[in-house]
Amino acid sequence: MHNQTDTGPFQPASPEHIEKHRHVGLDVSETEVHGLSVALVGNPNVGKSLVFNYLSGMYVDVSNYPGTTVELIKGHYKAYDIHDTPGVYGISAFTAEEAVTRDIVLSADIVLNVVDAVHLERDLFLTQQLIDMGKKVAVILNFMDEVKTLGLRIDTKLLSSYLGVPVFETTATTRTGFDQLDDALLQARRGEQDSSLHHKLHTMLSVTGSEAEALLILEGDEATALRHGVATGHDRELLYIGRRNRVNIVINAVLSETNTRTRLATLFGRWAVNAWTGIPLLLLALYLIYLFVGKLVAQDVVSFTESTLGKNLWEPWIQGIVTRFISPSSWLGTILVGEFGVVTMTVTYLLFLLLPLVIAFYLSLAIMEDSGYLPRLATLVDRSLNSIGLNGAAVIPLILGFGCVTMATITTRLLGSEREKTIAAAILQFAIPCSAQLAVVAALLAGAGFGAILIYSITIFIVFVAVGTVLDRILPGATTPLLIDLPPMRLPRLDNVLRKTTYRTYFFMKEATPWFFAGALGVGILQVTGLLTVWQNLLAPLTTGWLQLPREASTAFVMGMVRRDFGAAGLYVLALKPHQVVVALVTITLFTPCIASLMVMLKERGWKEALMVWTGTWVVAFFVGGVLSQILI
Amino acid sequence: MKTIPIPLHQVKRGSRLIISEIPDGRAKAQLIRLGVVKGEFIRCLERLPGGTIVIQKHRQEIAIGVALARSILVTYAAPENPSKA
Numbered sequence: 001m002h003n004q005t006d007t008g009p010f011q012p013a014s015p016e017h018i019e020k021h022r023h024v025g026l027d028v029s030e031t032e033v034h035g036l037s038v039a040l041v042g043n044p045n046v047g048k049s050l051v052f053n054y055l056s057g058m059y060v061d062v063s064n065y066p067g068t069t070v071e072l073i074k075g076h077y078k079a080y081d082i083h084d085t086p087g088v089y090g091i092s093a094f095t096a097e098e099a100v101t102r103d104i105v106l107s108a109d110i111v112l113n114v115v116d117a118v119h120l121e122r123d124l125f126l127t128q129q130l131i132d133m134g135k136k137v138a139v140i141l142n143f144m145d146e147v148k149t150l151g152l153r154i155d156t157k158l159l160s161s162y163l164g165v166p167v168f169e170t171t172a173t174t175r176t177g178f179d180q181l182d183d184a185l186l187q188a189r190r191g192e193q194d195s196s197l198h199h200k201l202h203t204m205l206s207v208t209g210s211e212a213e214a215l216l217i218l219e220g221d222e223a224t225a226l227r228h229g230v231a232t233g234h235d236r237e238l239l240y241i242g243r244r245n246r247v248n249i250v251i252n253a254v255l256s257e258t259n260t261r262t263r264l265a266t267l268f269g270r271w272a273v274n275a276w277t278g279i280p281l282l283l284l285a286l287y288l289i290y291l292f293v294g295k296l297v298a299q300d301v302v303s304f305t306e307s308t309l310g311k312n313l314w315e316p317w318i319q320g321i322v323t324r325f326i327s328p329s330s331w332l333g334t335i336l337v338g339e340f341g342v343v344t345m346t347v348t349y350l351l352f353l354l355l356p357l358v359i360a361f362y363l364s365l366a367i368m369e370d371s372g373y374l375p376r377l378a379t380l381v382d383r384s385l386n387s388i389g390l391n392g393a394a395v396i397p398l399i400l401g402f403g404c405v406t407m408a409t410i411t412t413r414l415l416g417s418e419r420e421k422t423i424a425a426a427i428l429q430f431a432i433p434c435s436a437q438l439a440v441v442a443a444l445l446a447g448a449g450f451g452a453i454l455i456y457s458i459t460i461f462i463v464f465v466a467v468g469t470v471l472d473r474i475l476p477g478a479t480t481p482l483l484i485d486l487p488p489m490r491l492p493r494l495d496n497v498l499r500k501t502t503y504r505t506y507f508f509m510k511e512a513t514p515w516f517f518a519g520a521l522g523v524g525i526l527q528v529t530g531l532l533t534v535w536q537n538l539l540a541p542l543t544t545g546w547l548q549l550p551r552e553a554s555t556a557f558v559m560g561m562v563r564r565d566f567g568a569a570g571l572y573v574l575a576l577k578p579h580q581v582v583v584a585l586v587t588i589t590l591f592t593p594c595i596a597s598l599m600v601m602l603k604e605r606g607w608k609e610a611l612m613v614w615t616g617t618w619v620v621a622f623f624v625g626g627v628l629s630q631i632l633i
Numbered sequence: 634m635k636t637i638p639i640p641l642h643q644v645k646r647g648s649r650l651i652i653s654e655i656p657d658g659r660a661k662a663q664l665i666r667l668g669v670v671k672g673e674f675i676r677c678l679e680r681l682p683g684g685t686i687v688i689q690k691h692r693q694e695i696a697i698g699v700a701l702a703r704s705i706l707v708t709y710a711a712p713e714n715p716s717k718a
Contacts, residue, residue, distance in 0.1 A: 089666045094659055121668045121691050150692075237657075240665040248668075273679050273687050273696070379696035383683030391698050392685070482685065482698030483660055485667055 035079030038185065039108035041101060041130065043123050044087030045372070045487040046116040047142045047172035050496075052084045054178050080185060083108065089122070089485075091129050092221055096413060099223065105135065106212055106224075110188045112181075114140045117147045117154055117169075120255060122485065124247045127163065131191035132243065134211030137165045138188035140181070145171040151258040159254040164192035173493060194246055200235070265489040272376035273486070282380065285373070289364045293435075297360035298442045305356055310348035318343050335524035339573070340559075346520040349569055350513060357439040359505050361403050366500040370492035374399075375484050382482045388468025389423045389475065391416070391482040397424050401432035404508055406597040408432070409604060416480030423471045425605050429593040429613045430620060431464040436512070440568035441585050448578040455632070459586050463624060515596055519566050523559055532558070546626040548633045549584055550574055556584070560591045567591065579632040587625030592617045639709075642684035642702035644677045649713060650688075651675075654706035667695055674710060 042048040056075025073084040083104045086097035093099040105111060111130050115123040130137050139160075147154060160167040166187040170177035193201075197215070204214035208228050216224040218233035219240075225232040271277035319328070319337045326333045337344045368374055374396060382392030394415055401408035405428050412424045433441060445453045472479075526532040532555060536543075539554035547553070552574055560567020567588045576584060592614055593601065601610040638653045652673050655661050668690050669675060679687035684699030697705070 089663065092662075094663065118692055122666075122693050125666050125668070236662060237665070240662060241670060244665055244668065244670055269694070270678065273681070275682050375696070379685060379687060380681065382685040382696070382698050383681060386683070386699070392696070479700065481660070481701035482696055483663060483701055484696050486687070486694040486696055488692075 035081060036109040037107060038077075038080045038082045038110045038112055039101075039104045040082060040084050040112050040114065041105060041126070042087060042114035043089055043116060043119070043126060044485075046087065046114045046123065047170075048087065048114045049084065050172040050175075051112070051114055051140060051142075051170075051178070051181070052082060054172075054175060055080075055082050055181060080110075088126070090126055091133065091216065092219065093223055102216070102221070102223075105130070105133070106210075106216075109136065110185060111135045111137045112140060112184060112188070113137055114142055114172075117141045117143050118150060118152070118488065120154070120251050121247070124250060125243060128194070128243050128247050128250075129215075131163060131165065132193050132197060133215050134190060134193065136188040137163075137191055138184040139163065139165055139167040140184060141167050141169050142172050144169045144177070145174070150263070153256045153258060155254045155256075159250065162192070162250045162253065165189055194242060196242060197239070204230075204233075265491070269372065269376060269486065269489040272373060272489075273379045275380075278376075278380045282377065285368070293357065293360045293364060294442050297356050298439050299446065301356050301360075302353055302439070302443070305352035306348060310352035314352070315344045315348060318347070331528040334528050335521065338524065338527070340520050340523045340527065342517055342520045342524060346516050349566070350509070350516055353439065353569070354436045354512065355505070355509065357435055358403070358508050359501060361435040362501045362504045362508075363497065365399070365403060366497040366504075367492050368399075370490070370497055370500075372487045372489045375486050376489075378482070378484060379486065386479055387472075388427075388465060389472030389479050390420055390468065391479055393482060393484060394420060394424050397428065398432065401428045401434065402438060403435050403504075404511075405429065405432055405434045405593060406511065406600050407508070409597055409600045412604065417477065419475050419477045420479065422475060422605065422609060423468055425601060425609070426471055426613055426616075427464060427467050429597065429601060430467045430590060430617055431460055433460070433589045437568045437589065440572065441589065444568070444571060444581055444585060448581040452578050452582045455582050455628075456585055456589075459582075459624065459628060460589055463590060463620065467620075511596060515594065516566060519559055523555065526558065542622060542626075546622065546629065547583055547587060548629045549576070549580055553584055556588060557591060560588050561595070566594075579629075583625050583629040583632065586628055587621050590617060590621035590624055592621075636708060638706035640703050641677075641686055641688075641697065641705040641707050642680075642699050644680065644686075644707060644709075646677055646680045648677050649674060649710045650677060650707040651710045652705065653708050656704040660701055664695075667693060669695065675707075 040048050040052050052073070052075065055077040075082045075084070085101040085104050088095075088098045088101045091098065091102050091105055093102060113127050113130055115127060127137070127139060141154070141156060141159075156167050156169055166184065166189070168177060168180045168184050170180070172178075200218055201211060201214050204217055205211060207230055208214045208217065208224075213224050213228065217228065217230060218235055220232045220234065220236040222232055272281055315337075322328075322337050322343065323333065326336065328334075328337055334341075336342050339345070368377075377399075378392035378395045380392075381395050385392055385394055394412075396414065397408045397411045400411055408428050409425050412421045412428070415421050415424055441456070445456055523532070526535065535558055536551050536554045539557065540551050543549050543554045543557075544551050553571065556567045556570030556574075559570045568585065571581075571584050571588065574584075592598070598610060598614060601613060605613075641650075644650060652669060652671050652675060655664055655669070655671060664670070669688070673690065676689045677686060678689045678694060681687075684702060686697045686699075686702045688695050688697065
């Protein structure tokens, strides 16, 4: 069990959330109403978040990959407190998401259970479990539009009488049927518990005082058992199979099929996990992302924003203002508007270089997520990742790493074992350049030619595989096998993709900005105090001798310790030959992770691992860079 | 051939199968939730090189890594009667 004991039901949302999402809900009174507590519960990708958004009018991170939101998000609707929960397949504590959901459900007065009507077999297991817990439940039967196009028929009335709770048909994407949500909240009630449960449940009830907790203990939930000081039950499998059988009976009765057409989206989904069609599809997806992020945004858009807006408009303007009060040659002038100026270079990098790229990256990622492609990609690469001690699921943090290594390191939590978390975190810190860094890298490499791009990519890939392979050999234990459900492929909704992109970009920029300014300030101070020259001299044998780069390149390494992209950006100003560009970029890519991700590393993986990775990056970066330099130059 | 259980990672792509054995553990609980239990019919949708398996149960598609697939035993079942789904 990992960090789930501290995730109590009453843990407040993060300050960011409260700040960002001060309620904009419908019919919200001025004073905070603490009414009935409602838990929105459902399997991953059932449209739960759209229901939540509708009710509370707030933004939540909607995702098509099972379990990417482990945050507690709360909203208000009339007199109800609405709690969104991470998508889960059942109430227990197999994962951190489940533990969070379990706690919210336990403390809720009403459970709104959102069900994917197309996947009743999967979803009703959770529904029945909620009912067995004795909760007041109302079922929102979503994706009714797809039920029709697929030629399925669901007898909603019969379903409702089997379950003993009200069932409401909706299509979340068009908000159809959402006018019934009020009724759902009013009519939620206790359903038909599995009759075979009664005896056992009532014996345990005398201990816990709540049926929900009694059931969880019988099903072997450790945290709940611990809270009541009793031993966990050993009947999980028996209870699960009983529930499964009951659900199968319900489905046989309520579901009928009129025709079996295969949708194009379903076909796409199949192609994505076939070796012959999946790899071309992956290459196509990567190429499209390259065209969008690497070409359109990194080159065309950025060249406009960076040189036109940044260098020609913003910098002269702010320099003009600042130098009216401070001499540009004074130490303060150097720090503010000099070579590494806090208000000149830093602002240009942040707003006119980073921002467009980060937006483009998160946009691509959101589309991949919401289309249901990511879990299929995980399936496709599963076996390849096995050879470096990971399973397919690790593709998520690795891809996220290309956005922001810091963020990705946090998502390594989703992986199955400590061993996999260690390997994935190390690979992220060593060999994955984040979007901001990648942007600068792409811009510099584009100037150095195709050969340079090839050598750079191959070198980084070799290090990637080497780090994984070595750790796989050294670390004890075995890789946990992949077991994921593949959500249906669906056309992403534009508003959802845009909201998600905005939200993530906002958090990224918020996190990155202070470090950028701190870094610029630090380098500026080093420059005015002359320490920069001392550092350059200190590293000179390495930079000029071993890497065969100009001595100023060591400045980039100081900056690189603050933020990786910042370091790469520092190479921008140097006049480098194509071969030197490759060497410098390889070294800076493999170089130490930025301060923010080091902090996350310390928090997530402990100081020992963080320190080992941090020193390891120094050694590997300079070793590989040097070897490359000796070969190339 | 019909009665001898074989490990899931070795089955033919597209074949209809009956689950005859799932190893105990966390994976089993998750599989039960997804409706994959002993005695159920499933279909092998895809068998990737290396043995990662994609199975289908009704409209639900599930990807299973080779290490787990190796420990799940199945037997081949007769193809579904096309006249009645």
